[in-house]
Amino acid sequence: MAYSEKVIDHYENPRNVGSMDKDEANIGTGMVGAPACGDVMRLQIQVSDDGVIEDAKFKTYGCGSAIASSSLLTEWVKGKTLDQAGEIKNTEIAAELELPPVKIHCSVLAEDAIKAAIDDYKSKK
Amino acid sequence: MKTPIYFDYSATTPVDKRVAEKMCDCLTEDGNFGNPASSSHEFGWKAEEAIDQARKDVANLINANPKEIVFTSGATESDNLAIKGIAHFYHKKGKHIVTCKTEHKAVLDSCRQLEREGYEVTYLDTKDDGLIDLEVLKAALRDDTILVSIMHVNNEIGVIQDIKAIGEITRERKIMFHVDAAQSAGKVPIDMDELKVDLMSFSAHKIYGPKGIGALYVGRKPRVRLEAQMHGGGHERGMRSGTLATHQIVGMGEAFRLAKEEMAADNERIRMLRDRLLKGLEHIEETYVNGDLEQRIPHNLNISFNFVEGESLIMALKELAVSSGSACTSASLEPSYVLRALGRNDELAHSSIRFSLGRYTTEEEIDFAIAKINDNIGKLRELSPLWEMFKDGIDLDAIEWAAH
Numbered sequence: 001m002a003y004s005e006k007v008i009d010h011y012e013n014p015r016n017v018g019s020m021d022k023d024e025a026n027i028g029t030g031m032v033g034a035p036a037c038g039d040v041m042r043l044q045i046q047v048s049d050d051g052v053i054e055d056a057k058f059k060t061y062g063c064g065s066a067i068a069s070s071s072l073l074t075e076w077v078k079g080k081t082l083d084q085a086g087e088i089k090n091t092e093i094a095a096e097l098e099l100p101p102v103k104i105h106c107s108v109l110a111e112d113a114i115k116a117a118i119d120d121y122k123s124k125k
Numbered sequence: 126m127k128t129p130i131y132f133d134y135s136a137t138t139p140v141d142k143r144v145a146e147k148m149c150d151c152l153t154e155d156g157n158f159g160n161p162a163s164s165s166h167e168f169g170w171k172a173e174e175a176i177d178q179a180r181k182d183v184a185n186l187i188n189a190n191p192k193e194i195v196f197t198s199g200a201t202e203s204d205n206l207a208i209k210g211i212a213h214f215y216h217k218k219g220k221h222i223v224t225c226k227t228e229h230k231a232v233l234d235s236c237r238q239l240e241r242e243g244y245e246v247t248y249l250d251t252k253d254d255g256l257i258d259l260e261v262l263k264a265a266l267r268d269d270t271i272l273v274s275i276m277h278v279n280n281e282i283g284v285i286q287d288i289k290a291i292g293e294i295t296r297e298r299k300i301m302f303h304v305d306a307a308q309s310a311g312k313v314p315i316d317m318d319e320l321k322v323d324l325m326s327f328s329a330h331k332i333y334g335p336k337g338i339g340a341l342y343v344g345r346k347p348r349v350r351l352e353a354q355m356h357g358g359g360h361e362r363g364m365r366s367g368t369l370a371t372h373q374i375v376g377m378g379e380a381f382r383l384a385k386e387e388m389a390a391d392n393e394r395i396r397m398l399r400d401r402l403l404k405g406l407e408h409i410e411e412t413y414v415n416g417d418l419e420q421r422i423p424h425n426l427n428i429s430f431n432f433v434e435g436e437s438l439i440m441a442l443k444e445l446a447v448s449s450g451s452a453c454t455s456a457s458l459e460p461s462y463v464l465r466a467l468g469r470n471d472e473l474a475h476s477s478i479r480f481s482l483g484r485y486t487t488e489e490e491i492d493f494a495i496a497k498i499n500d501n502i503g504k505l506r507e508l509s510p511l512w513e514m515f516k517d518g519i520d521l522d523a524i525e526w527a528a529h
Contacts, residue, residue, distance in 0.1 A: 003440070011440060017508055034526030035511060036471035038434055038460060042510040059510040063436040067508060 003064055004098035010068035015075050018057040020044040028121025032112040039066045039106065043113040045077060045085070047121050053077050053085055058113075065103040069093050069110040082118050128444040130490045134331075134424060134483030135280055135308060136448060141333035141484070144379045148335060151175060151372035161369045162360065172371045179378025183327070183340055186310060186381040189317040190345060195361045196374055199339035200307035202354075203326035204231040204274075206341055206365065207303040210351030211272045211324070212239050215301070219269030225249045225257055225276070226466040232274050232305055253468050254417035255284040263294055272301045277309035277325075281450065281463040281479060282416030283425025285313060292321030301349065307331055307339075311384030312392065312422045317342065323349045329373070333484060334380030338373035341365075387484075395482050396423035398491050402480060403428075405495030409502055411515070415450075415464055415477055426480045429464075429473040430498075432512040433505045438478060441501040445494050450477035472511065472521065 003011070022029040026047050033040040039062030046055040056074040060067045072093060077085040093099075093107035131139075140148075151157045151172075161176045163169025180191040197203045212222065224236055226248045236246045247265045251257055257275065266273070273295050278285050288304050295302040303324040306315065311332035317325075325342040329335055343349050343364065357366030403426055406412060411431035427450070430438065435449030450461030460474035469477075480494070506512040514521060 008440075011437070014508060019513065031510065032527060034471075035475065035521065036460075036526065038436075038471075038475040040510055040526070059508055059513060061432060061509040061511045062434050064440040066434075067437060 006097050007064055007068040010071040011064040014071040016057050020057055025124050028117040030113045030116025032116055033109050041070050041109050041113045043117045045117045051082050053080055065099055065106040068097050069106045073110045085114055086118050126489050129446045132445055132447045132480045135481035137330045138333045138483055140335055144334055144376050147379045148372045148376040151375050175371055175375050176369055179374045182378035182382040186385045187315040187317050189342055193342050193345055195341045195343055195364045197339045197341055197365055198337055200326045200328035201231040203339050203341035204305055205235050206354050207324040208235040208274055209354055211301050212244055213352040214350050215271045219271045220244045221267050221270045222272045223247045223265050224274045227251055227279055227463045228276050229280055229305055251466055255282050255467050256417055257286055259290055270300050274303040276305040278422050280308050282427045283422045284416045285420045289320055296321040311388055329377035329380055332380050332384050335373055335376040338377045391484055392423055398482055398486055399423045399426055402426055402491050424482050429477040430502055431476055432509045433476050435476055435478055442497055448479045450474055
């Protein structure tokens with residue numbers, strides 16, 4: 001299956017790969033997916049006191065589209081408020097990366113990951 | 126060296142140029158284009174002669190009688206013809222069939238179809254090394270068992286089943302034994318005089334012949350009868366109607382003839398290359414070979430790089446044409462059913478890569494592959510949350526994952 005150039009770019013040059021201390025109060029961590037399904041995505045956000053995402057990091061076990069979806073997401077959420085980031089739809093990710101139908105679940109996973117990270121952050125408050 | 130490098134010989138092989146030449150002679154007006162069934166003129170006789178030679182060459186590779194070879198469109202058709210053909214012919218004797226979970230889909234789906242028709246099928250587990258426990262097989266046989274179908278060499282992991290021993294068991298109980306040999310012909314010596322096998326499926330394109338042609342060995346001693354699945358002009362002694370495709374059959378014959386001549390030398394060279402590949406990869410941490418390494422064709426190396434998903438690794442290895450046991454590209458998202466049947470956990474199944482080597486693989490290509498993989502595994506593991514958790518000593522099995 002051929003990948004879009006955008007997927008290849010994110011795959012070869014993934015943005016914001018890394019880890020943050022999940023125990024810190026200003027860090028939200030979302031881990032979604034399952035090894036059994038072939039993809040696990042971990043997205044972490046660092047949130048300022050006024051509710052703006054200052055930084056984001058990810059690590060993903062999965063296919064190229066899953067890696068690209070999470071890489072793209074970290075770029076998009078930076079600078080957004082939690083509410084704005086929570087409104088990101090998987091369809092926007094899929095459209096940006098030109099994902100074929102069999103890879104839509106990768107973008108769904110990315111949407112789930114940011115929601116889970118936001119929930120985790122809020123649960124610490 | 127040209128890239129991408131072909132490491133997918135178990136999927137298909139290029140047609141050997143010597144084979145292609147022979148095939149080309151059977152197509153055009155100035156060639157051997159006649160219908161082998163045309164018994165009234167020389168065009169037909171010449172075509173029939175070419176078919177007879179090819180039938181001999183195919184039979185020779187497995188030390189069989191040419192009369193025991195039925196040409197089909199490929200191993201899938203041969204499997205269908207053998208399994209459904211036997212089941213439909215012998216249904217009054219019984220309606221129970223025994224096969225194995227790691228069989229090719231052509232066998233498994235033929236059995237599923239028979240289940241829909243009222244037959245009962247037992248799907249045997251394998252041991253962790255991919256091999257069948259003969260005691261488990263024995264225990265599965267019943268008085269109404271009419272057929273056992275077990276592949277010779279597994280397409281994903283390359284392990285060789287002990288079909289000689291299985292044949293002893295089935296023959297003693299007068300149960301028909303079918304073997305899918307698509308992945309073994311030309312790679313493992315096969316002697317039908319020594320094997321108590323009643324039916325055996327072959328494919329041409331796995332050993333440098335053309336796609337679209339295969340054969341089914343149907344034993345004569347003891348006589349095996351089956352119900353045709355394709356009806357028509359009564360070709361192939363009524364077992365498979367349809368005009369014989371002279372060029373395809375000639376190609377298969379030549380491929381099988383060359384395989385007999387070159388198998389020993391090919392195998393030795395390929396084993397050296399496979400061992401070199403394994404040596405270049407096995408030192409990588411958390412790397413597992415899938416399937417037994419001894420009872421295995423030298424052409425296959427199926428290996429899992431834990432915590433790296435197979436498809437993303439394949440993407441990184443774009444200069445290497447390999448296949449993955451991870452099926453993220455298919456709608457099912459299910460990892461390889463063969464690796465799961467071996468008891469491999471899902472992560473390892475999703476992290477597997479199959480290298481299959483062949484006649485044209487070179488040492489330079491192997492060394493290139495080793496370097497590429499070593500370069501990329503580390504990078505992908507840096508990306509993997511599972512690798513990080515493993516390194517932190519977290520037990521991944523203890524986590525409750527939200528399956529999606």
